Amino acid sequence: MAASQQMGRRLPEIPQEKKKNVLNGGLMPTLGSDTLWELAAAEVESRETGGGEEEETVHERSVFLMGSKAGGKTSILLRCLDRDEPPKPTLAMEYTFGRRARGHSTPKDIAHIWELGGGTSLSDLVQIPITPVSIRSLSVILILDLSKPNALWGTMEKLLQATQAQLKKVSAQAQQAEKAKPGAKHQTLVHSAARILPKDYPDRELISPFPVPLLIIGSKYDTFQEFDSDKKKVISKTLRFIAHYYTASLIFTSIKSESLISKTKGFFSHLAFGLDRGKTVSCDATKPLIIPAGCDSFSQIGSPPIADVDITSLHARNPMDLWKKVYERVFPQESTSEQRELKDPAKDPQYSEPQIDAVRVQKDQELEQYKRNAAKSWKGLELDT
Structure with a gap:
C-alpha cells in the first residue's frame, strides 16, 4: 500500500525559471506543466511529432x-x-x-x-x-x-x-x-x-x-x-x-x-x-x-x-x-552494339589469380566432359525408347 502511495505522489514543484533547463540542456521550451513527469511526456510527444529542435537519429x-x-x-x-x-x-x-x-x-x-x-x-x-x-x-x-x-x-x-x-x-x-x-x-x-x-x-x-x-x-x-x-x-x-x-x-x-x-x-x-x-x-x-x-x-x-x-x-x-x-x-552517335558485349571478368588479366585460375580451368574441363557424357546418355536413352 505504501508503495502505491509513493508511486502516485506528485514530485516537488519546479520553479518557472528552471523549467526550460530540465531537459535537453535548455532546449526545452517553457511549458505550463507542474511536474517532471508532465515535462518528460511533453518532450516525448514533441519529438514524435517532429517538433524537437535537435534530431538525434542518424541521417x-x-x-x-x-x-x-x-x-x-x-x-x-x-x-x-x-x-x-x-x-x-x-x-x-x-x-x-x-x-x-x-x-x-x-x-x-x-x-x-x-x-x-x-x-x-x-x-x-x-x-x-x-x-x-x-x-x-x-x-x-x-x-x-x-x-x-x-x-x-x-x-x-x-x-x-x-x-x-x-x-x-x-x-x-x-x-x-x-x-x-x-x-x-x-x-x-x-x-x-x-x-x-x-x-x-x-x-x-x-x-x-x-x-x-x-x-x-x-x-x-x-x-x-x-x-x-x-x-x-x-x-x-x-x-x-x-x-x-x-x-x-x-x-x-x-x-x-x-x-x-x-x-x-x-x-x-x-x-x-x-x-x-x-x-x-x-x-x-x-x-x-x-x-x-x-x-x-x-x-x-x-x-x-x-x-x-x-x-x-x-x-x-x-x-x-x-x-x-x-x-x-x-556528332553522329556510335552504335551501342559493341557496348553490350561485356568482357568476362574471369579472363581479365588484371584480376589474375594463378591458383584459382588453374582450378577454374580444371572445373571448366570437367564441365565440358560432363556435358559430352550427358549428351551421349540422352542419345542412348532415345534409341532405347
Whole structure:
C-alpha cells in the first residue's frame, strides 16, 4: 500500500525559471506543466511529432552513380570521398559508403553509394539501388565523358530513361504498400522536383523535372577544352538544355584540376550529406560550366547551335527531340552494339589469380566432359525408347 502511495505522489514543484533547463540542456521550451513527469511526456510527444529542435537519429541518404563507360566515375567518387587509393574498373554494380560527423556528440551522417559499371550495357541493374526504401532519400549522379561526344547523347538518354522507369515503378509499388497499411497516413515517397519548385522557377511550365535530385557531371574537361570552339559550344549548350529540362545541376570537371574537383565535391556533398553546394555559377562556354539547378533558363541557353540547316526541316516532335537531332547532326552517335558485349571478368588479366585460375580451368574441363557424357546418355536413352 505504501508503495502505491509513493508511486502516485506528485514530485516537488519546479520553479518557472528552471523549467526550460530540465531537459535537453535548455532546449526545452517553457511549458505550463507542474511536474517532471508532465515535462518528460511533453518532450516525448514533441519529438514524435517532429517538433524537437535537435534530431538525434542518424541521417542516411542514397546516391546512385552512373554514366559513360571508362568515363572516370570511380576516380571522381574517390576524390569526393577523400580516399587516396587507385581506381579500379567497376564490375557490374558496386557499393560503398561515406560518413560525415555533424558534431562531437552527434551520430555520423551516412551516404549509401551505388556505382553502375559498363556504361549503358548494364542499365537493367538500376533496380538494385532504386528500391521503395532508398527512394525516400535518393539522388542520382550522371557522369558523361566530354572527350567522347559521339557517345554522349546515347549514354545520357538510355541511362536516364532506365532510371526514370524504375523510379516510376518503385514509387507506384511503395505508394500501394503505404495505402494498404491500416490507418497509415498518406505520404509522398518520391521527392519529386515538380512538387517543390517555387512559382518563379525559370520555365516551370516548359520543363520536365526529374523525379529525384539529379546532378550531371561532364568529366575529362582537360581533354574537352582542346576541342574546336564550335564543337565545345554545341556540347555545352546541349548539356545546359538537358540539365535545365530535367531541373538538374551541371558541372564540368577534371581529376587533374584541384579547383574543379573541389567544386564537384561541393555538389556531391550536397546530395550525399545535405551540405551547402556553393554559390559559384558559370555559364560561359569558354570556361568549365558550373550551374546549380534553377540558375539557368531557356532564354539564356538560346536556340540549338546549328548552321546552314533549317530547324523546321528536322521534323522534331518536341524540344528534346529537336536538340537531339541537332546534336546528332554534329556528332553522329556510335552504335551501342559493341557496348553490350561485356568482357568476362574471369579472363581479365588484371584480376589474375594463378591458383584459382588453374582450378577454374580444371572445373571448366570437367564441365565440358560432363556435358559430352550427358549428351551421349540422352542419345542412348532415345534409341532405347
